[in-house]
Amino acid sequence: MRLAAALLSLVLAAPLSAQSSMTIPPIDNTWWKHAVIYEIYPRSFQDSNGDGIGDLVGITRRLDYLEALGVDAIWISPMYPSPQVDFGYDISDYENVDPQYGTLADFDRLVAEANKHHIRVILDWVVNHTSDRHKWFLESSSSKSNPKRDWYVWNPGKKVDGKTVPPNNWESVFGGSAWEMSPKTKEFYYHDFYKQQPDLNWRNPAVERAMFEGMQFWMDRGVAGYRLDAVPTLFEDTQLRDEPVKPGVNKQGDVNLDDVYTNNLPEVHDVMRRMRAMVAKYPGDRVLIGETYLPNIAEVDKWYGGEKKDELQLPMDTIIGFSSSTLDAARFRKQLTDVETGVHGSQPLLVFDNHDNERSTDRYTVGIQDPVAKDHIAKLLATMLLTARDTALMYYGEELGMTTATPTRKEDVKDPIGITGWPAEKGRDGERTPMQWDSSPQAGFSTTAKTWLPVAPNYTTLNVQAELADPNSLLNWHKKLIKMRRTRDSVRDGGMMMLDESNQSVLSYVRYLPGHHAIVISLNMTDKPQTISLDLAAAKIPPTGPEGYVLRTLQATDTELNAVTTAHFTLPPYATWIGEVQVPK
Template identity: 65%
Template sequence: MTIKLRRSNTSTSSWLRVLAILAASALWTYGSHALSQTPQPSSVAAATHNDGPWWKHAVFYEIYPRSFQDSTGDGIGDLNGITQRLDYLKSLGIDAIWIAPMYPSPQVDFGYDISDYQSVDPQYGTVADMDHLIAEGKQRNIRVILDMVLNHTSDKHQWFIDSASSRSNPKHDWYVWNDGVPANGPNVTAYQKRFEHEGRVPPNNWVSGFGGSAWEWVPAVHQFYYHKFYKQQPDLNWRNPAVEKACFDAMRFWLDRGVAGFRLDAIPTLFEDPKLRNEPEAGGINAQGDPNLKDIYTSNLPDVHDVMRRMRTMVEKYPGNRVLIGETYLPDTAALNEWYGGAKHDELQLPMDMLLGFHGDHDKLDAASFRTFLNDAETKLNGSQPLFVFDNHDNVRSWDRYSDSEHNQAIARILAAVLLTSRSAALMYYGEELGMVTSTPKRKEDVKDPIGVTGWPKEKGRDGERTPMQWDDSKNAGFSESSTTWLPVPSNSATINVKAEEIEPDSLLNWYKQLIAMRKSDPTLRDGKQVILDESNPSVLSYLREGVAGHPSVVVALNFTAQPQTISLDLGKASGSGKAVTTVLTNAPGLKQNTSLQNITLPPYASWIGQIGQIGSSK
């Protein structure tokens, strides 16, 4: 703080094919011609290969708790609902779940306005329910990551209630307060004058992400407080050491209960320019009617990195390789590298790489852009592990952003292939594996998201990517027994759901399962060096994962266009050069028996994954 499948009746042979897929997913071994064969030397090597801490190659899965599973029948998802669905997540191959804020909150921004860091909102359950979820996850080797919102609290948090009560209150300096400037002062803009109180106006031109000035007047103290986001989300003053101590204590509360780490919301915004200089104008106005501004004085200030180093030190005192994941929308890979701590690797283990999945041109694939971002992540992060992501609760779903209406299924498979075969940890968003679509409200009165309320009709909010998870074709898609749900269930849930896709061998869900199973069983897909191939091809993205621990190298080729593309791949001096090729996964029937890197014709938006140097059965 950015599908419609035709189904047919399932025959007995279809069920057998499903069982075969599930068996392959559970026991995937490259180069084995029969599961009963004696393991090859590469398989033995894989058992002893050490590829680092658990998070380095993990598949993370974001859960928006309001929308995943309702266990109480009130139309709102909850913690016990998540626990009920852990077996599904295990079958998918998920290593850790990130749960969006489930703390007590007035729900102005649906949990990102926290009123108590050390409890659970009653609509989601209790602390005991969270303990139970953590324990049940542990039984299935699924860790729990919590969302930690450190930039701001709710204005209903006791800290802010105290802070806003009096200038002499000990917590007054826990938030960012300012007297403002005289309304008739020099250089005061017309925009500032719109927010005049008692002859004072905000000290600068900073704009809230939800509309209006980023400064809110409080008569009790005759001052403005700063809020980067909604006015009910006052920013904490991280220049006050007491704030850091209190926030770190809140993190320890959950670390002591066994959470595996935190996703840090809007973490680059912890600090603001102490001189409160005006942001440069970027031209034009936004959906709320405010001027577009750059954010050089309100985001990614150098001070934040000192906090990250201290936070990393604190977290590393706990056993089990606890992890810090950052919501880091940054301009380039060089800026991203700073969030790892550069060559020292002493800040976040996994700042999110938003450059690949949210690089600006969201209405089409671009092989050159993907190639650049993948190569930068491989070569410009001092060896740090990237964390790629294509979907989250703040952005239109990738299904819609990258779609062309005709090849959506194939395009979704390309994105999944990039996410799960590139050298990175992977972050999924609930329903991504099904092809859930963005279901944007049609009327302003149906909008729940505050940014949609203030920005309608130009900005329709984020409700569309937060609709209930689609489990089956029953009432409310199996999400809830309530007569109404907090957001409507999408109309395509009768066909796009877990139950339907689990029994369809060629479904998007089973494509994800196969990709995840491949990376779990093969050190090459987890740890092999990534080398870009065919670097000048404008239409096809191809790369090699060099073999690890005796396992063969893997080649990935993805057609980013609606036209057939013929490629010939030269591995050069890369590992596996000149050896046999076996197709291991593709959505192009004509390529299932391909055994060559020469003259491969990829159909429109086709994905092809091949193994170099060891013959195995194709999938």
């Protein structure tokens, strides 16, 4: 196809034409709409006292690094008092700090120091369940007449062949029945997760009040918002109907069930609206982020509150990052378009890595041995995350390309789901190994010889110190992309439109804000070179005049791409190219 200059011309200082199919969102300086949010698993980030476990003082010591990376907010996984059955997701006190992580004074200092580094602190808020050692459950389980009895989900069970059995077939995520008999009262309590994590009864208004008061406790200490753990599971079917059985068994050896009666029930949206209204009373644009694994964009939109936008500001769109681990330009194009057009203009929140999933550097490179190809794929994913119109959620070590170090022996597993599901399910220890700071013993994470999880073997070459010294490293790639998000107005505030939409091998899109350089991104998702011709006029940006346009490379994985000046060029395997459209001289 011939690339006539008039057809491909772009302008930098004129409004879009009326026929444009690119939507330019209103400029909104609300902090979380432009943020890079960085999840910290506190056990694994930095140990400050030599006990092999990361802590709050350790996080504080690494704020310089986080600021230099360009992080706007840190989300700290649960650091509250806990028996640590599920490493903090079994909370025994919502208004304190677990001694192994530090003290309330340490937390207050972290918030104050983070503020000096222009970094906000977001906490994980476990809304679905508590620890069975929480004072609420200790009271609730003490007798059937206790005032807190209905703070949890209790049932006497049913008789089958003279035996008392659970009331239905509901299963725990960690294996086996989701019902556990309490020895004191001889009734069953419901637990969607481990048996030491009894589910709260959110149909009781007293539970909601108590949980909201806990959130207020931390917001009064300066917390910028919450990531709500397992939030779609707050309600269960009051009729306790059996869930439909699906073919096969899961990794725990249990039959597969369709969780229609225990997940994403409509009542949860009433709670979200009330929670949003409560949080909105605080200054500073406090934010609510949802752990929302949902099947399609229509369901994601409901968690924003649809057109009213009165529920979560940022439900996670996990469809893009976790629904598949195949590099597929058509899939990514569709899913990015879905979230761009299907959430009533709300801000997308994209994520490729977290503490519950194998790291993306492994998921998206299965069967690939070439280290250059792996590096290119990691840079490709980072580019999609950080140049799309979204709030970007990262996981510690993602910027280094940290890999998943899964235990090879059951006796080494710490994660409950890995213990109950071995060997089909090996657990989540592999994506939770200590942060790799340098090549010293224990990767600079700790001074002790034995850390809570072993440091990944590749730490001697894959670490912050080494990557900072390498201008072509994945870490420096992230730093450049994050700087681009902040300094290029078209990426920060502009619209987004797909280009070359029939291309099954290369994902291309343009970011544009009137009055600023348009930014073009092309990502080769195959192991073969791909020659592309981008019809930039599809973005309906008016022509600059008879002199046409000029492209200039801003960032690329391959040096030969630095010479790109037109919209017709060849991308090497797994290559990323980012360029700007310039006014010709």
